[in-house]
Amino acid sequence: MSKPKMLVVFGTRPEAIKLFPVIRALNDTGAVAVRTCVTAQHRGLLDQVLAIADLRPDRDLDLMEPGQTLDRMTARLLTGLGEVMDAERPDRVIVQGDTTTAMAGALAAYYRRVPVSHVEAGLRSGDVLHPWPEEINRRIVAPIADQHFAPTETAANALRRENIDPGTIHVTGNTVIDALLWTAGRIAADPSLAAGLDGIAGRFAGKRIVLVTTHRRENFGAGMEAIARAVARVADRSDVAVLFPVHPNPNPNVVSVMDAVLGDHPNIALIEPLDYPHFVRALGLCHLALSDSGGVQEEAPALGKPVLVMRETTERPEGIAAGTARLVGTNEDRIVSEVFTLLDDKDACSAMARAHNPFGDGHAAGRIAKLVAHGR
Missing domain, CATH: 3.40.50.2000 (Glycogen Phosphorylase B;)
Structure with a gap:
């Protein structure tokens, strides 16, 4: 029997930073097949993270355009990611955070009835214009996803207040701490x-x-x-x-x-x-x-x-x-x-x-990978 296929979608430097520990942890489980698709919403900054993390995307849409409006970018992301999903036929799509790539990736998956996992779910400012457009991007992803990996209990409570099924919400910590500590260790070992x-x-x-x-x-x-x-x-x-x-x-x-x-x-x-x-x-x-x-x-x-x-x-x-x-x-x-x-x-x-850092202990990616691999 073939392994379930997980399509990880990202496009910006912050997404890459917060997802490369998840991709590594998913591969380490041996229970799923991992495919990656980048949209290059941030081309140069994204490529820097791919290099340090030694990630080679399976699909690269390279959608950045000078002066691109949000509506044009959203349309191109939605159709481009839809075509990738039609070709890859994933069993699950994984998105991260609050970017237009994450929102379009979740929506394209929903149109194909593919379940969605949301890494860093539940962050809310309460103001739809701050941060803009990120606050709305997160709120669009929330009702689509059936796995919500909240970095903190505060984020989890925000999802519960929006009537998200409590059984789908998991407090994992934030994977950015995983990435930060891993990278700091690399620098300590190789200052160059x-x-x-x-x-x-x-x-x-x-x-x-x-x-x-x-x-x-x-x-x-x-x-x-x-x-x-x-x-x-x-x-x-x-x-x-x-x-x-x-x-x-x-x-x-x-x-x-x-x-x-x-x-x-x-x-x-x-x-x-x-x-x-x-x-x-x-x-x-x-x-x-x-x-x-x-x-x-x-x-x-x-x-x-x-x-x-x-x-x-x-x-x-x-x-x-x-x-x-x-x-x-x-x-x-x-x-x-x-x-x-x-x-x-x-x-x-x-x-x-x-002061105590409330955002994690450096082991969030492992918790997320275990939940994804076991379909919880």
Whole structure:
């Protein structure tokens, strides 16, 4: 008898990071046949993760287009993934998180009556415009999936409130912690994997590094301009340096605003996006993280780094409740004040750094693989 076929669908760097431990764990079970399909919603950033994880996708739709609208991307994803499913005829489709790829993958599977497993299920901000469009993407996947792998009990409770069958909800932890710890171990064994930051580490020796990432659509415009001004004021301190990998978002607002405001500042390194090993090392080097990213809210606490979240809401309230993260919005003065507090108040910074990380223990992928393989 042939093994059940699992089709794992992903398209962005965060999906790849959070799914490569699942793919490895599924293969280790020996009970299922694993096939992978990438949409390349993020081409370059996706390929970086595929390389470090030694993953070679079975199908690559390569759907990224410059200036692509969400509706055009959704249509192309839906038809392209549908064609892959018709050819592969999987017994189950596995999607992750909140991307347009995850939403379209779940919908294409539903149209073919193929069951869906959702990794990182149940995250909710309660605001359909923050994060946008991710909040709605998750809500579309939820009623389709028949396996919900919630990273925390809070996420599981959100699903229960939406009348998702409690028997289909499993609290597993977040696979990003699996990926982070695995990658950190690789770097420890082979420092050359992240040696590209040696120059910056030397340049900023003796300074406390603030790691900045920003790319959210809802921050485009005035929000991004305020973030840039705040970062410049932080970098004006002689004891601080800013490491800022600029996300290659197709909206020119991100790169142009940051270049205009921050490009010539001696205490700021505006650099190309980091591959995952270098990003993990950057987290290790920094004193704190200033970010609007969802993943950083989970990753930084695993390495004992406080996170200031430049958003008005978060679908990861567990970090706020645990004290590992703090919402600061996009108000320039508020951002600067909160960063200075962590720089100047040792006790406040230590309290965030020592707080328990609520997002997992590094064994989520194994739990998920066992549940998928046994069809629970």
